[in-house]
Structure formats: C-alpha cells, structure tokens
Amino acid sequence: MxxxxxxxxxxxxxxxxxxxxxxxxxxxxxxxxxxxxxxxxxxxxxxxxxxxxxxxxxxxxxxxxxxxxxxxxxxxxxxxxxxxxxxxxxxxxxxxxxxxxxxxxxxxxxxxxxxxxxxxxxxxxxxxxxxxxxxxxxxxxxxxxxxxxxxxxxxxxxxxxxxxxxxxxxxxxxxxxxxxxxxxxxxxxxxxxxxxxxxxxxxxxxxxxxxxYPQSDFLTIKELSQFGFIAATTRNVDLFASMSTRIGAEAARHVQNFVDANISPEIISSVAGDIPLDKRFTRRVMNDVLAATESKIKEACKAEPLLQKREVENAVTRIAAEWFVNKCNQL
Structure with missing residues (x-):
C-alpha cells in the first residue's frame, strides 16, 4: 500500500x-x-x-x-x-x-x-x-x-x-x-x-x-534484535551495565564476546558513521547488515551453550530499542 x-x-x-x-x-x-x-x-x-x-x-x-x-x-x-x-x-x-x-x-x-x-x-x-x-x-x-x-x-x-x-x-x-x-x-x-x-x-x-504488529512489512522486532549486535559494538558502558542487571553479567559478557568475534569493523563503520542520517534507516541498509550477520548469529547460538536464545533475544532487543530511539531523536 x-x-x-x-x-x-x-x-x-x-x-x-x-x-x-x-x-x-x-x-x-x-x-x-x-x-x-x-x-x-x-x-x-x-x-x-x-x-x-x-x-x-x-x-x-x-x-x-x-x-x-x-x-x-x-x-x-x-x-x-x-x-x-x-x-x-x-x-x-x-x-x-x-x-x-x-x-x-x-x-x-x-x-x-x-x-x-x-x-x-x-x-x-x-x-x-x-x-x-x-x-x-x-x-x-x-x-x-x-x-x-x-x-x-x-x-x-x-x-x-x-x-x-x-x-x-x-x-x-x-x-x-x-x-x-x-x-x-x-x-x-x-x-x-x-x-x-x-x-x-x-x-x-x-x-x-x-x-x-511486531512482524510485518516494516522494521520488525526480530530485525531490531539482530541489529542490536551492531549497537553493542559502541561499547556503551551504561548500556551494558543495564543489560547485565537484567540477564546477568555472564550472559552480557557472552553477548559482547560474540559481537567482538563475529561482526566486522567494516559493517560497524558503514552503519554507525559513514551513512548519511537521511538514509540510515532504509530497509536496504538494514537488510545488508542482517544478511552479513544472520548466519554467524545462528552458528554462534548453536555452538555456544551459554549463549541461550532467550538471553540473546532479551539482551539485544533492549540494546536495539535504546539505540533506535536515540537515533530517531537525532533526526
């Protein structure tokens, strides 16, 4: 429509x-x-x-x-x-x-x-x-x-x-x-x-x-969750402290370790700094990021027993939500 x-x-x-x-x-x-x-x-x-x-x-x-x-x-x-x-x-x-x-x-x-x-x-x-x-x-x-x-x-x-x-x-x-x-x-x-x-x-x-609705033609909660790994790379101390209190320090540490090991600096740079503000939320940009990280996210969830699916979803959804709101406020 x-x-x-x-x-x-x-x-x-x-x-x-x-x-x-x-x-x-x-x-x-x-x-x-x-x-x-x-x-x-x-x-x-x-x-x-x-x-x-x-x-x-x-x-x-x-x-x-x-x-x-x-x-x-x-x-x-x-x-x-x-x-x-x-x-x-x-x-x-x-x-x-x-x-x-x-x-x-x-x-x-x-x-x-x-x-x-x-x-x-x-x-x-x-x-x-x-x-x-x-x-x-x-x-x-x-x-x-x-x-x-x-x-x-x-x-x-x-x-x-x-x-x-x-x-x-x-x-x-x-x-x-x-x-x-x-x-x-x-x-x-x-x-x-x-x-x-x-x-x-x-x-x-x-x-x-x-x-x-959460799952629809617009940006979904699932996409925000996956994209939260990108936000995690900002090393926001307050954000990770907040995440640790919700899911536990060990789970938060595993999320950070996963980000460090699996998301390339090139992707982070292209999303966080090199894309103009008026294009940062486009569907194509989000899809490019997700395509580059989705397979690694799935592999890590299977290989790392401590990186439970619910812990990951809870952590990265909150990261993504705060990141997304902050970016919206900058426009």
Missing part, C-alpha cells in the same frame, strides 16, 4: 509502510487440534484482552493528555492495574509534533488474568503484552517507532510484544509440551491481523487506522 501523500519526510527515512492484512494466524489455528490445548474450540491467546485508547489534545498552548480504557472482560484486576499506571500509559503519546490518537491492543497475563485453556499461574506477577498498535491518523504515524521502543523498556512489564511470550506456553501448559513445531509456526505468524483480533477488538483494517 502506498504511503500517505502528506506523510512527513521523517516517515520516508524510517522506511515504515502499512502492513498487509493477513489471516495467517487464523488459518494456522485450523491445523491445531483443540485437544492439544486442553479444551475444545479455537485456541485463545493467553490473558485478558484490553483495548487502551490514548488521546492527546491541545488546550490553549499546553498539551493535555488523557486515557480511555476499554476492558473487554470487566476484570477488576485489569482495571486496578491500568489505574495504577495511567501516568505511564499517557506518556506513550508525548511527541510535541504528533497529536495522534492511538489504541494499544494488549493482554494481561498472570495471577487473576488466566484465560480458559491456559494455566498461567507460573507467572508470579501480572504482565502486559502488546498485540498491536493502532494509530488512527495514518498521516502522523511517524510517532509510532519511538512508542514501540518505549514499550520494550517500560516499568509496566512491557518487555516484549505478544509474539515473544508464546514460547512460554509450552512451559506453562503441560498439554502442549510436545507441540513445539506448532508453537514455532504460530510464533512466526501471530504478528499479523487475523479474524480473531478483528472480532475481539472490532478492528477492521486501514479504515480505522494503520495497524502495527
């Missing part, structure tokens, strides 16, 4: 495009026996769906923010959780140039938020995961990259979009431990809009705004 005619220049440099509307996840659900999930009927994503509408309006010369929460389940725990964090949620829409209404489609998972068919009691505290983000004014959705990255680091526990919690299902529910291929397939497809999301959140495509 073509970009909006009046889109700001920054949108073009970020190479963001509206995602295709697909029904891959819905089609995949038909391949899973209901008995595999412990109940009959269509599999449900874990947690309670919550639709959070964030609006910002200008009152005289000072912007004012407010949030309207639509809890589809009327769950008191969800309402209390949202009320406790209303200030953070409104801060997600803080860009001084964009007054775009946003809707965050998310889920609460944890004690008190169990969906039928899933035993989520092993999650000791509530977590909020993102299904997607709807930006209602497609000409102003340039504000969305920063918001996605902010959500990765929020005090709410928004460490990851919903696609990154799905691997936990096999550990949480005993009946799906042998369904790894199905989980991997669902993990690869769940970021796309499907009939279940349409019916649950009453979202029907571009007519109600551009819908952003």
């Amino acid at each position: 073509a970009l909006p005619a009046k889109a700001p220049a920054r949108l073009l440099t970020s190479s963001y495009a509206m995602p295709k509307l697909q029904t891959a996840a819905a089609a995949f659900r038909n391949t899973i026996p209901g008995s595999s999930y412990g109940y009959k009927g269509k599999p449900l994503l874990p947690g309670i769906p919550v639709q959070i509408e964030i609006h910002k309006e200008r009152i005289k010369k000072r912007p004012d923010r407010y949030i309207r929460v639509n809890d589809k389940s009327n769950n008191v725990h969800a309402n209390n959780f949202l009320e406790d964090h209303v200030h953070y949620l409104t801060s997600l829409c803080h860009s001084p140039t964009a007054y775009t209404p946003m809707t965050i489609l998310g889920r609460f998972v944890g004690p008190g938020f169990t969906q039928q068919g899933y035993a989520c009691s092993k999650l000791l505290s509530p977590y909020y995961f993102i299904d997607g983000i709807v930006v209602h004014d497609t000409e102003e959705y340039v504000s969305c990259p920063e918001r996605i990255c902010d959500m990765l680091e929020s005090p709410l526990g928004l460490q990851c979009p919903i696609s990154r919690v799905l691997p936990w299902i096999a550990e949480i529910h005993p009946n799906v431990k042998d369904e790894r291929p199905y989980l991997r397939e669902l993990l690869a497809q769940t970021g796309n809009i499907d009939a279940y999301i349409k019916s649950e959140f009453k979202i029907d495509g571009p007519g109600e705004g551009a819908i952003f």
